[in-house]
Amino acid sequence: MSESAPFSAPRVAAILLAGGQGTRAGFDRPKQLERLGGKPVLRWSLDAFAAHPAIFAGVLVANDDVMAAIGALPEGWISAVPGAERQQSVAHALAALADWEEEALILVHDAARPGVSADVIDRLLAALQDSDAATPTLPVPDTLVEQAAGNVGDAVDRAALARVQTPQGFRLGTLRRAHAAAAGEAATDDAQLVRRLGIAVAAVAGDARLHKLTYADDMAILSGLLGTAMMMRTAVGMGYDVHRLVAGNPLWIGGIEIAHSHGLEGHSDADVALHAITDAILGALADGDIGDHFPPSDPQWRGAASHRFLAFAADRVAARGGRIDHVDLTIIAEAPRIGPHRPAIRARIAEILAIPLDRVSVKATTTERLGFTGRREGIAAQAIATLSLPEN
Known part of the structure; x- marks a missing residue:
């Protein structure tokens, strides 16, 4: 809107x-x-x-x-x-x-x-x-x-x-x-x-x-x-985000809440998936990153739902006369298992971005128990966004 x-x-x-x-x-x-x-x-x-x-x-x-x-x-x-x-x-x-x-x-x-x-x-x-x-x-x-x-x-x-x-x-x-x-x-x-x-x-x-x-x-x-x-050009952006897992916090990934013993810690709701996609879109726009637009130092974003950040990025694309052609998200976590939640995550991302479901890819992987994700200390996500933007 x-x-x-x-x-x-x-x-x-x-x-x-x-x-x-x-x-x-x-x-x-x-x-x-x-x-x-x-x-x-x-x-x-x-x-x-x-x-x-x-x-x-x-x-x-x-x-x-x-x-x-x-x-x-x-x-x-x-x-x-x-x-x-x-x-x-x-x-x-x-x-x-x-x-x-x-x-x-x-x-x-x-x-x-x-x-x-x-x-x-x-x-x-x-x-x-x-x-x-x-x-x-x-x-x-x-x-x-x-x-x-x-x-x-x-x-x-x-x-x-x-x-x-x-x-x-x-x-x-x-x-x-x-x-x-x-x-x-x-x-x-x-x-x-x-x-x-x-x-x-x-x-x-x-x-x-x-x-x-x-x-x-x-x-x-x-x-x-x-x-x-409206001569269009293709723009591609990449986003990456990491948050620590802590006991007692709700776990938000990809715009949905997942039942788990631990949740992600951050200034907002710490949704690593939506943060990574937001940064990927802003990157394709050459429009800074999520911290530029929603700085952690600003108290108004404390506990904010991350779908607001992603919708903001989508609005920035529309304001340029562009469109989001595809989003590819990879969630890196040892636990919980992401597979059962992938359809809901994919549908929620498509809803927030107001794009067809077939333009959203969601994948999940582990690091074979290596590193901080392997030790279940945190969850990471990386995303690639492909946009079509009008030529200047």
Whole structure:
């Protein structure tokens, strides 16, 4: 979850619609799961919203298959089931935000438009300071004509026309009233529903990168639009951590508590596994180490849960416009046995990092009773993180 807006400002949430099947695209899976630039189409929008500092939370509207494929959601995000039609999907997301105040700001976005940018989000939020609704638009560059029976008819004046994109922004109360008044009437977007209430919808400048994925050929267009703007490089970082075992302490490894006679000693909860991964990610970012950001001399981190450190590192990647491609962790311990806990550790790391499970590797080994780990005096962990980061 990104940092929330100031207390006096309305909270901001995103609704990301990913419930359609996209049969016109002709892919062998839902189009929102098709790979674009090394990650699913859906993930482009999800990462963009999660990285924006004004967005407090979000609702991903998707079926179980999509949820399983996309992996863990960013912190602060929840899911909702899709409806048979777009309006029903938005209604389900609104129901998930039932406890949110009327003045909250909501951005509704179609996952089939992966090129959402911070600039478009900023323009929408600025427009909502004075309006109840706003949408990005682009001018129509082509000549438009009427067509009947395969023949070209009269030209249509395009001066008063515009192409409408998403995300679209609304005051939550306004969006709720618009959906309640629609009573099942069809509309291709939420701005139309709001206009039916007689409420003006402000237009802000759109972005060509918000091109919609409808047909298979659109993938080539999107690859060009987004690939040119986001040339990526691979960055690799390594992390290593050690903590002493002491009697009576709880034992936290990989974000889960393991029953054992001894626990690890440290300023925080001393989770060597999460500390090693945090340092590996920070190393790949060339962004110092865990001690630089969470110094042991600072009392606010005494006893802190280490998942906070790892989530911080993941947020630093998102803020750079990057992604975590893979994490490889090795835990070095004579006791307790790590093997039975590996699935839970792996799942917890994927959840904290908001990445698919298949991007997380967890291994365990001993030192054959040699050294401090062999004497059961402590536990060590080492990790390697592989990131993709935008070129400067």
